[in-house]
Amino acid sequence: MANKSTIRKQVLKERLALSDDEFLVMNQLLLAQFKTLDFSQIKSVHFFLPIVRKREPDTFLMIDWLQENYPEIHIVVSRSNFEDHSMSHHPFSKEDLKENSYHILEPQTTTVFEDEIDMVLVPLLAFDQKGYRVGYGKGFYDRFLSGLESKKVGVSLFEVQHEDISDVHEDDIRLDFCLTPKQIYKW
Template identity: 40%
Template sequence: MTKAELRRTALAARRALPAAELAHRSAALLGQLQQHFKVAQWRWVHTFLPAVRQHEPDTWPIIRWLWAEHPAMQIAVPVMQADGITLRHYHLTPETELVESRWGIPEPVGAAEVAPDAFDAVLLPLLAFDQKGHRVGYGKGFYDRFLAECRPNALRIGLSLEPPVPQIADVWPGDMPLHACLTPERVWWF
């Protein structure tokens, strides 16, 4: 399937998920992270805050667990810039004030900016991924541009509510493949 086809089908499937099932699958992603990754070795982790309207995986259980169990670890989240193509990244703490963006995504207010080369791991949103570690996002390339600015050894970890498709038909050279992808059932390594 092409990225456009996968976007349509994945969005429809995700929007059809009942809230309880979304919460159950999101909690299972946290379990996979806890079980399969050496999180204690990370100093900085980047994650997204969920767009509730899009039924994205709820990353708040992961964030709260990191704050509770790894208090020395720092967390950053992205903010879409006014140009519509750039992400900047800001430190997230339990005290950070959040406001909802026009896309329905919580964004930090008054937080310190963090450079992309600081991150040891990046937890990535996606709509679909394939068995080779390629991901389908919303189609604007925000994360591919951001990941190109990260250190080469920063772990790129997708968070998916569904298992992979066999292959994405229209992968291009600028796509940044995943190192791993968490699903509720297992971790896929690439």
């Protein structure tokens, strides 16, 4: 068992140590796993956009594939409010993205996506065998996911590295699935 702070440091270090080739291959494998998900009942998918300098998984590959193969599915991305740690959700457009001061690409439109979100791709650094995740520790996604009926899908470059996270909080939201380069975990 390890705590979130220790896991954060360890996994971020491992991600940053990946070679460009390893990172590319892992992202292609993640895309292959993403393609196996069932989109038959999905009308909208919320994506996180990768923080490149932190070697987050390249969700643009998944967005491009989804737009090509399921053009009827709405793609939604968020803009973060760092004062209250909330997020607003907006229709995706590559031309509308701009990097904020935290190096996160965000939509600039004021148009808010009002419909239900059927699936949320959730960023993480690590996850345990129960489906709990370690993020960056600000709680943006736990607040967003609280009360949502959406499928919660983590995206990880690494397999389960911890049997249990020692400091899971009662407000932490469990994932339904987690995509990794080798498999999809289900809870």
